Amino acid sequence: MCLFFLLACTKDEMNTFEGAIPFYKEGISNLRSDILDKKDGVQNSLFTFISNVYTDELSQEVIIRILSDDIDLSVGKDLGFMNIYKERVDIYKSNKDYQAALNESLPLSFTLNKDMLYSIGFDKREDSVSFFIREIEADKNVLKEFKRTYSAQKDPYQLLMWGKPFFAVRRGEVKLLDSWITAPFHNPVLSIFGDSFVEGTMLLINGIDRKYRWSSMLTSVLGKERCLIDGKGGEMMSDEFINRFKIENSWYKTKYVILALGTNNYLNVEEYKKYMLQAISILRNNGQIPILLTVTPRKDRDYEPVKLINDWIKSMNIKYIDMHEAVTKENDPTQWRDGYLFYDGIHPTPNGYKAMYEQVLKDLPEIFKEDHLSMSYQNS
Structure with a gap:
């Protein structure tokens, strides 16, 4: 089976876990951007994995419930991530100087609504990477989906994806239910x-x-x-x-x-x-x-x-x-x-x-x- 790794929180007052140990579950904690420390780059509530990860193939998924009318989230890696707004997504990639730069801004076909559950993240393969936002039910049944895929042939710098996996709340309030990264290796030799x-x-x-x-x-x-x-x-x-x-x-x-x-x-x-x-x-x-x-x-x-x-x-x-x-x-x-x-x-x-x-x-x-x-x- 695939091995799962959870993200670790950077806040001093919150526990930092390694391995497959959840650090947030339903009802434990809300994340509010106006009360959390600001960070360079992606600001406010920044949850990051304990290490840079450079495996060829890697996926990240974060499950949240939105608790405010206005929202601004980020998810991905340092050189490949998406900023998520109520009705729009900005996707960033590495430029030729290996700095994060806007690749494209895309409208969502649906609105991110208060009190709804969402699954957000990316799925990186050897020859492509996909970013996704899914409105889901409690059983994770998908109601609505945004997905944008980039191929290595057409957009190679989008696949560099260097740095640490992270999730950030830049504006608004969400409840973080679960988050993990996975790599599709089965008992590698x-x-x-x-x-x-x-x-x-x-x-x-x-x-x-x-x-x-x-x-x-x-x-x-x-x-x-x-x-x-x-x-x-x-x-x-x-x-x-x-x-x-x-x-x-x-x-x-x-x-x-x-x-x-x-x-x-x-x-x-x-x-x-x-x-x-x-x-x-x-x-x-x-x-x-x-x-x-x-x-x-x-x-x-x-x-x-x-x-x-x-x-x-x-x-x-x-x-x-x-x-x-x-x-x-x-x-x-x-x-x-x-x-x-x-x-x-x-x-x-x-x-x-x-x-x-x-x-x-x-x-x-x-x-x-x-x-x-x-x-x-x-x-x-």
Whole structure:
């Protein structure tokens, strides 16, 4: 079954919960925008999850009863959310500078009315994201619905959805009945934590299907429910990542965990080592198997840190996938092979990703054992 996680409240006087523990139920508390602290960005009552979440697929749903005639709500993530008014919805997305910007303003086909129940949220998939508002009955039967879907091909920046899931009351009063986020992974055997290479950021913003990522090729064999992909452009080994990693890894504790990070740590190799050792320790203490990736050259950095990181990885007596070998020239390890590198001099093209996937087949054959594959088929 899918794993459920509830949102945690940021107010000091309200309990903060982790995991699948509800923090509001019918009749316990009303949220009034005029008495709650103001926040930067989305103001007033701001309820946010305990961590940034970058799983490839993620859904959020909030159940409320409206208690005032005028209303202004927000729901979503920092770089992808909707502001909800009585008769209108404003949907925001990331711009090219990775800041939240208005995508479009849409009229509602129905009015949000006082004393009515509503379900609001988003449903993000690998190739699309949908925002929804549903007027519902107590048994959650849908009476009216607004739904707006954006595809990766037509509106790629809408799918970035970076940051923390949140729900905010900016004006008016509501009763918050329930809220949660879900991820559609069923007993995954493998987790992949990474940066833009794993997220497929360059594919996404250039309108190229993210199925060409090596991680997507892997999930097509293992089964999407058996492989958790968690990537974010610009991610690096850091204290911030370790804090998030502790939370997200605890949800599933998969047998294998690929730590596909390091490309953004070239300015401080010692910091990479420090935090990678922390991640490895977390996994080993859980009985999980860490798998590292060698890093690749980038045109905006010297080659020395690439060599330092890769030499360190190879000396650690830990399983690793040699992505550097997969994409660089045999006679010049400082250069990518022709056709494997995007125009930015950093990210792989679909051909580069294909070579990376073939390296996974070569260096990690145990993940393709029949027991993993058969379990995938049984759950599909």
